[in-house]
Structure formats: C-alpha cells, structure tokens
Amino acid sequence: MKRVTIGDVAAHAGVSTATVSRVLNGGLVAESTAARVWEAAETLGYSPNALTRSIFAGRASTIGVVIRDLSSPFYLDLIRGIDEVATAADSPVLLANTNRGADREAAQVRAMDQQRVRGLVITAGETTDDHARRMAKNGTPCVVVARTAAGLHSVSLDDVAAGRLMAGHLAGCGRSRVGVISGRDRSTQVKRAEGLRSRLAEHGLPQPEEVQVGDEAEVDEAVAALLGRADAIVCTTGRLTVAVHAALTARGLRMPDDIGFLTMDDFPWASALGITVVAQPSYEMGRRAAEIIVEEPGSPVEVVFEPTLIARGSCGHASA
Amino acid sequence: MKRVTIGDVAAHAGVSTATVSRVLNGGLVAESTAARVWEAAETLGYSPNALTRSIFAGRASTIGVVIRDLSSPFYLDLIRGIDEVATAADSPVLLANTNRGADREAAQVRAMDQQRVRGLVITAGETTDDHARRMAKNGTPCVVVARTAAGLHSVSLDDVAAGRLMAGHLAGCGRSRVGVISGRDRSTQVKRAEGLRSRLAEHGLPQPEEVQVGDEAEVDEAVAALLGRADAIVCTTGRLTVAVHAALTARGLRMPDDIGFLTMDDFPWASALGITVVAQPSYEMGRRAAEIIVEEPGSPVEVVFEPTLIARGSCGHASA
DNA sequence: TAGTTGCATGTAACTAGTTACACCTGCTGT
DNA sequence: ACAGCAGGTGTAACTAGTTACATGCAACTA
Numbered sequence: 001m002k003r004v005t006i007g008d009v010a011a012h013a014g015v016s017t018a019t020v021s022r023v024l025n026g027g028l029v030a031e032s033t034a035a036r037v038w039e040a041a042e043t044l045g046y047s048p049n050a051l052t053r054s055i056f057a058g059r060a061s062t063i064g065v066v067i068r069d070l071s072s073p074f075y076l077d078l079i080r081g082i083d084e085v086a087t088a089a090d091s092p093v094l095l096a097n098t099n100r101g102a103d104r105e106a107a108q109v110r111a112m113d114q115q116r117v118r119g120l121v122i123t124a125g126e127t128t129d130d131h132a133r134r135m136a137k138n139g140t141p142c143v144v145v146a147r148t149a150a151g152l153h154s155v156s157l158d159d160v161a162a163g164r165l166m167a168g169h170l171a172g173c174g175r176s177r178v179g180v181i182s183g184r185d186r187s188t189q190v191k192r193a194e195g196l197r198s199r200l201a202e203h204g205l206p207q208p209e210e211v212q213v214g215d216e217a218e219v220d221e222a223v224a225a226l227l228g229r230a231d232a233i234v235c236t237t238g239r240l241t242v243a244v245h246a247a248l249t250a251r252g253l254r255m256p257d258d259i260g261f262l263t264m265d266d267f268p269w270a271s272a273l274g275i276t277v278v279a280q281p282s283y284e285m286g287r288r289a290a291e292i293i294v295e296e297p298g299s300p301v302e303v304v305f306e307p308t309l310i311a312r313g314s315c316g317h318a319s320a
Numbered sequence: 321m322k323r324v325t326i327g328d329v330a331a332h333a334g335v336s337t338a339t340v341s342r343v344l345n346g347g348l349v350a351e352s353t354a355a356r357v358w359e360a361a362e363t364l365g366y367s368p369n370a371l372t373r374s375i376f377a378g379r380a381s382t383i384g385v386v387i388r389d390l391s392s393p394f395y396l397d398l399i400r401g402i403d404e405v406a407t408a409a410d411s412p413v414l415l416a417n418t419n420r421g422a423d424r425e426a427a428q429v430r431a432m433d434q435q436r437v438r439g440l441v442i443t444a445g446e447t448t449d450d451h452a453r454r455m456a457k458n459g460t461p462c463v464v465v466a467r468t469a470a471g472l473h474s475v476s477l478d479d480v481a482a483g484r485l486m487a488g489h490l491a492g493c494g495r496s497r498v499g500v501i502s503g504r505d506r507s508t509q510v511k512r513a514e515g516l517r518s519r520l521a522e523h524g525l526p527q528p529e530e531v532q533v534g535d536e537a538e539v540d541e542a543v544a545a546l547l548g549r550a551d552a553i554v555c556t557t558g559r560l561t562v563a564v565h566a567a568l569t570a571r572g573l574r575m576p577d578d579i580g581f582l583t584m585d586d587f588p589w590a591s592a593l594g595i596t597v598v599a600q601p602s603y604e605m606g607r608r609a610a611e612i613i614v615e616e617p618g619s620p621v622e623v624v625f626e627p628t629l630i631a632r633g634s635c636g637h638a639s640a
Numbered sequence: 641t642a643g644t645t646g647c648a649t650g651t652a653a654c655t656a657g658t659t660a661c662a663c664c665t666g667c668t669g670t
Numbered sequence: 671a672c673a674g675c676a677g678g679t680g681t682a683a684c685t686a687g688t689t690a691c692a693t694g695c696a697a698c699t700a
Contacts, residue, residue, distance in 0.1 A: 050434040052687040083417045095415045097403045114370040269589040372656040
C-alpha cells in the first residue's frame with residue numbers, strides 16, 4: 001500500500017536519491033550505476049511522482065480546459081484537437097465542464113489555477129476573464145476560444161463572415177423572409193446576426209426576424225413564432241440544431257420544399273440528413289489553442305478562423 | 321511573475337505559515353488572526369497550490385479517464401457522467417484519448433499513475449489491466465468500463481442481453497436473414513454476437529452472417545459483402561453507425577422497406593432519422609464509475625447495466 | 641612526485657505546503 | 671497562591687522529489 005519512492009530505489013541500488021534522479025532525467029552517471037538503478041526501479045515497480053516534479057518546476061504539465069457544454073459537437077472536436085497537441089507535448093488534459101453556469105465557470109477557472117496548469121483553454125463567459133488575466137500575469141498562458149478578450153490569447157471564428165455566408169446562401173437560394181433562432185449568450189451570436197443582416201441588406205432583402213432562445217425546451221415555441229412569416233429558418237448556434245430540426249419535422253415540414261433550413265457547425269449526421277451548414281474548423285481550432293499554450297508567445301495572439309459553407313440542399317440550391 | 325506563496329501571506333499578516341494553513345483548512349485560530357490572514361490572502365491574490373497539497377496527501381484530487389475514442393457518442397456521455405460526479409466531489413477530470421492504439425493506451429495509464437490520480441476510469445484493451453491492478457494494489461481505485469476484468473472494478477453492459485434484444489426485435493419484425501457488422505475489438509463484440517445468435521436460434525432463424533470491420537474505411541466493403549444475402553443489417557458497435565447508414569443510403573436503399581437496420585447506442589439524431597437502436601445508459605455508467613472511485617469500495621465491484629431497445633422503425637415494427 | 645583535471649557521486653538546501661509538538665499566555669479551581 | 675488546563679501560535683520535521691555545490695578518486699600532465 002505504501003508507495004515506492006525515489007528513496008526506496010536509491011537504497012535498493014545502493015546510491016543516493018540524487019543519483020537516481022540523475023539516471024531518470026539524464027544527468028552524468030556511470031553506465032554500471034545507471035544499470036543498477038534501472039533494475040532497482042524495475043523490480044520495485046517505481047513510478048515517479050509527477051506532482052512532486054511539478055511543484056519543483058513551478059507548474060504542472062497539465063493543460064486545463066474549461067468547457068461550457070460537453071454535449072455540443074463543436075466542443076467535442078475542440079477537445080480532440082487540444083488533446084492531440086497536448087499528448088504530443090506530454091501534457092495530460094484537465095477537463096472541467098460547466099454546463100453554462102456562470103458561478104461554476106468561475107469556480108472551475110479558479111480550480112485550474114490552483115492545479116497550476118501549464119496553460120488554460122477557456123470557453124466561458126466574460127466573467128472569467130479577470131481571473132484569466134491574473135493567471136496570464138502569473139505566467140499561465142490562457143487562450144479564450146470562440147471570442148476575443150483584451151489582453152488574452154484567443155482562437156475564434158470570423159462570426160460576421162459566418163453570418164454573411166449564411167445570408168449569401170439564402171439569397172442565392174431565393175429565400176427572402178428569414179427567421180433566425182439564436183442562443184442567448186455572448187458576442188458570437190450578436191456578430192453572426194450582424195453579418196447576416198448586413199449581407200441580406202446588400203441583397204436588398206428584408207431584415208430577418210430574430211428569436212433568442214435559452215435552451216432546447218424553448219425552441220419549439222420559437223419555431224412556432226417564426227413559421228408562416230419565414231421561408232427559411234436559420235439557426236446561429238450548433239447546439240440547437242437538433243431541437244430546431246425536430247421542431248420543423250414535427251410539424252410535417254419538409255426541407256427545402258416547405259421551409260429552408262440553415263444552421264451552424266458541421267456534424268457527422270448532417271450529410272445523411274442533407275442539412276446545409278456553415279462549419280467552423282473546430283478540431284483545428286483546438287489544435288491551435290493548445291499550440292499557443294505550448295509555444296507560450298510573449299504577447300497576446302489572436303487567431304481568427306474562416307467559416308465554410310457546406311451546401312447540402314436543406315435550403316435549396318444556390319443559383320451560381 | 322513570481323507566485324504568491326503561503327509564506328508571503330504569512331509575512332503580510334504577521335503570522336507563521338502554520339497559522340495560515342490552519343486558517344485555510346479550518347484549524348484552531350483566533351477570529352481576529354483569521355480575519356487578518358484572509359485579508360492578506362485577498363490583497364496578495366493568493367491561490368493555494370493544489371499540487372503541494374496533493375503530495376502531502378499522498379495523491380492528487382483528480383480523477384483520471386482514459387478514453388479509447390473521443391469521437392464516439394458513447395464515450396462522450398460517459399465523460400459527462402464522470403465529470404458530473406467528479407465536480408460534485410471537487411475532483412477535476414484528467415482526460416487522455418488513445419485513438420485505440422495499444423501502445424498509447426499503456427502510456428496513458430502509466431501517465432495517470434504518475435499523476436497520482438485519485439482513481440482511474442479505463443476504457444482500454446486488456447493490455448492495460450496488469451498496470452491497473454498494480455495501481456489498485458497501491459490504493460488507486462481503477463474502474464474498467466464496457467467489460468469486466470478480474471480483480472478490478474467494472475461498469476459494463478449486459479452485452480449478451482443486448483444481442484438478444486436485437487435478435488428478438490429482428491424476429492418480431494419478420495426479418496430472417498441477418499447480416500452483422502461488428503468491430504474488431506474485444507469481448508463486447510463477441511458477447512453481443514453471441515446473444516444475437518442464441519436468440520435467433522431460439523426463434524428458429526438461420527445464423528447471421530458476420531463481417532468484422534476495423535474502421536470506417538472498411539465499412540462500405542463489408543456492407544457490399546452482406547447485401548443481397550440479408551434482409552437486415554445489424555451493427556454491433558455504435559461508432560460505425562454513421563458509416564453503415566451512409567453505405568446503405570449511398571446504394572439508394574430505404575429503411576425499413578429495402579433493408580432493415582438496427583444498431584447499438586442511442587444518439588441525438590437517431591430519432592430524426594428513425595433509426596432503431598439498442599441503447600446503453602452511458603451517462604449513468606459514467607456516473608456509476610466515478611461513484612465507485614469516490615466511494616473506494618474494498619473489494620472489486622461489478623456493475624452491469626441492462627440495455628434498452630428503442631424502436632423507431634428502421635427495422636420495421638415488431639408484431640406485438 | 642606533486643598538481644591538475646574531470647568524471648562520478650554524495651550532501652544538503654530547496655520547492656510549497658501540512659502537521660506533530662512545544663511553548664506561552666491567561667483563566668479557573670482548590 | 672499555585673497547579674492545571676485550554677486556547678492560540680510558532681518551530682521544525684515531514685511529503686517526494688530536484689539540483690547547486692562539495693568531495694573523492696583516478697588518470698594524466700609537468
């Protein structure tokens with residue numbers, strides 16, 4: 001039950017702990033001694049304590065990730081990207097889900113700080129930015145994902161461009177009365193709606209009607225409010241795609257004939273369902289966020305990714 | 321840049337580090353002293369080092385999770401369940417993805433051991449069991465998910481029952497020639513096929529034809545090999561559902577009329593697509609696994625969950 | 641042969657906390 | 671008046687490692 005320590009290995013090999021440490025970390029040691037130490041470590045089943053190493057190094061090897069919403073496909077791919085880079089850098093990923101609770105977000109960021117993570121990827125509201133900036137000042141690189149934040153690294157999407165892509169496609173498909181269902185959170189949603197509006201205006205189309213929705217439960221009502229007055233429903237957040245799609249099909253509406261449907265974020269089944277989406281390169285964004293942490297640039301880096309439209313017909317087909 | 325330590329707080333409040341520690345952890349301290357310490361901690365922006373605490377406690381507060389396949393919906397829900405319980409127990413989750421590489425699995429389990437995780441949830445092949453048992457002997461509760469393992473805790477599905485559920489539904493829908501597409505891995509697949517075969521036999525139906533598939537790329541070929549000889553395709557692993565479904569629809573086959581389709585693991589879009597599945601309670605399984613770690617039972621616990629059939633018509637409808 | 645060099649190793653101080661123990665008050669009981 | 675006790679606090683040893691520095695010893699040089 002008692003853990004094997006470096007001292008046990010040292011005693012077994014008949015050397016000091018300093019020598020064992022040197023063998024493990026590649027210092028100057030005679031080959032015969034090294035062999036004895038390796039053998040002792042092997043027979044005792046020694047597993048070096050990463051925590052102790054970290055306290056000496058001043059920080060842990062782990063990369064922290066605070067996730068708003070573990071069930072969203074966007075965040076899942078983001079984590080995959082982060083994990084990929086982290087594993088390559090020998091950094092385990094410390095994950096914390098917040099379920100979009102502001103208090104829980106703050107608590108998790110604080111917890112990550114206490115764990116002395118090597119760096120932190122944050123997908124949380126602005127409330128956590130102050131703490132993140134304090135961490136950054138202490139030498140912990142913090143990367144905000146899906147929006148920008150003054151004084152912090154960020155990896156985000158050109159949300160205005162995403163909105164404009166959507167509007168361009170809608171116009172190309174001959175849709176003129178657009179109903180928008182958007183999430184209640186932050187800047188992302190505002191910018192996408194902004195891009196949508198500006199480009200619709202450029203096409204001489206009327207401004208869209210917009211309904212903000214907190215969670216899945218409110219979606220059906222929102223759809224009901226828009227139907228009749230719209231020939232296309234746009235959903236500006238990927239996490240509501242299932243719910244909006246369900247609300248439409250539950251009414252017997254067929255896409256694209258009865259109604260156009262356009263949403264954010266690609267997902268595995270979009271192709272099978274023929275749903276047109278504006279995709280973000282979520283996996284790449286995760287990779288980039290983790291890379292920033294590994295590289296530790298001196299001044300704030302702002303990476304903006306471009307969205308892509310993947311046309312699959314749920315909104316009709318654009319005329320060239 | 322230099323981190324605030326307990327010593328700094330102590331100096332600022334004019335007390336010893338022991339007193340600060342007592343204030344933070346609720347020892348015997350005069351109220352006036354405590355107030356001075358809290359104030360000092362506040363003004364200096366003190367954030368206690370969880371690593372140092374852990375090394376004293378002998379282990380970290382984190383719960384490790386080794387995941388085979390981050391893109392599978394089953395594992396995602398599992399993580400959500402684990403995270404939920406872990407957060408309630410003030411334990412961050414240390415996540416490691418292995419992409420189904422045996423060497424990477426072993427390396428990640430070893431890494432978790434070195435991080436001195438409080439407990440470990442493993443969804444990996446049998447190769448890692450030896451190391452897990454060694455960890456268990458050292459006092460780290462290890463829970464194997466999706467299969468059982470001698471001497472270790474486990475949370476799994478009654479896979480034979482899952483196979484039998486599938487066979488029962490197929491028989492009820494009047495399907496007689498069953499083609500099975502299964503993953504190449506471990507016992508899970510074997511048991512599901514076993515359950516399937518036994519119950520098909522009980523119904524007097526011919527034994528199914530089975531094709532094992534390594535990854536998505538091989539699915540189309542497997543489907544091609546089964547078509548014509550089967551009136552229903554069964555997929556015994558959720559991670560191939562998208563690929564099998566795509567292979568079927570790519571051939572213009574409609575479900576359930578042209579071919580029956582039945583697969584494992586529920587997912588958000590199954591309902592929209594009308595796909596009949598045998599579901600595992602993945603979120604609950606994650607919760608249970610984490611609970612075992614928090615409770616630390618003395619002897620190995622084996623929890624087996626029951627699968628549920630969710631009929632949605634992709635295989636036809638069972639007659640009563 | 642004495643001095644220099646350099647490899648191999650041990651000693652001890654360090655990381656940032658926790659905690660057993662000793663100590664000093666000040667109050668109560670006899 | 672003095673022992674006894676309890677509350678409050680500091681000292682120092684402890685966790686499991688890393689590393690700067692000192693030392694020992696052999697080989698090589700002068």
